[in-house]
Amino acid sequence: MGWIDEVFDGVRYGLEGTVVAEQDSAFQKVTIIDSQRYGKGLLLDGCWMTAERQERHYHEAIVHPALCSAERIERVLVIGGGDGGTARECLRHAGVQHLDLVEIDGLVVEWSQQYLPSIGGGCWSDPRFHLTVGDGIAWAANAPEASYDVVIVDGSDPAGPAEGLFNRAFFEHCRRILRPGGVFATQSESPEAFRQVHIDTVKLIREVFGHADPLYGWVPMYPSGWWSWTFAATDGRRYLQPDPARAAAVDCGCEIWSPRWQRGAFDAVPAAIERELG
DSSP, rough: OEEEEEETTEEEEEEEEEEEEEEEEEESEEEEEETTTEEEEETTTEEEEEETTTTHHHHHHHHHHHHTTTOSSSSSEEOOTTTTTHHHHHHTTOOOEOOOEEOOHHHHHHHHHHHHHHHGGGGGGTEEEEEEEHHHHHHHHHTTOOOOOEEEEESSSSGGGGGGGGGGGHHHHHHTTTEEEEEEEEEOOOOOTHHHHHHHHHHHHHHHHOOOOEEEEEESSSSSSSEEEEETTTTTSSSSSSSSHHHHGGGGGGGSOOOHHHHHHHHHHHHHHHHHHH
């Protein structure tokens, strides 16, 4: 038992635990740890990604504002998300008929299934779930126009294999492949630890879609503990208003998300960031 730390910008974010497995994949160093406080967890290149008793803070926040507000939710695309948590939350919605998950690193999928089975839950065996181990950026570029109702980008920080998930061409393809009434969602970093990346990401999505709104919450194991997800849609800010029937079908199974929590999270824009976003 020892300390496992993510070191970022002069600050350490650590858990007391043990390393269960560690290997360099073709893309990054993948680490599985076991901790007393948050259970088993995943790091990529030494950065915290998820843990059994933290993941709901992240996965509920990125999924339900989108899935509860898109006009239709038959076809969903998740780019990244190899731990399965985002797919699991999407598939709680009965209206989802087909979910494509495109994860670049097969080792992340393999070890998430082996060591973190509770995070993906039943998604791996759900007949609506379709896994592709490959490049999500290329997938978005090659997908037919208006082919998805919801596009969710569940990537890591903008470095290494996830770097291309934070640029204009990629966001433009995400908009192109959305159907009318479709909703786009992406994790958009910490407004404290990654302040400029966060601001630049929200501004860029606003340029591409004409509007976008960040939602603020917390993932205590991440740098600063304070996190954001940004939403846009093809036809206005529909993600601000969850459909009551869809929300009622899932919120009783949520630990963090509810329509009330969502309202507060969209309203929780810090004053200085609100000024910078204009």
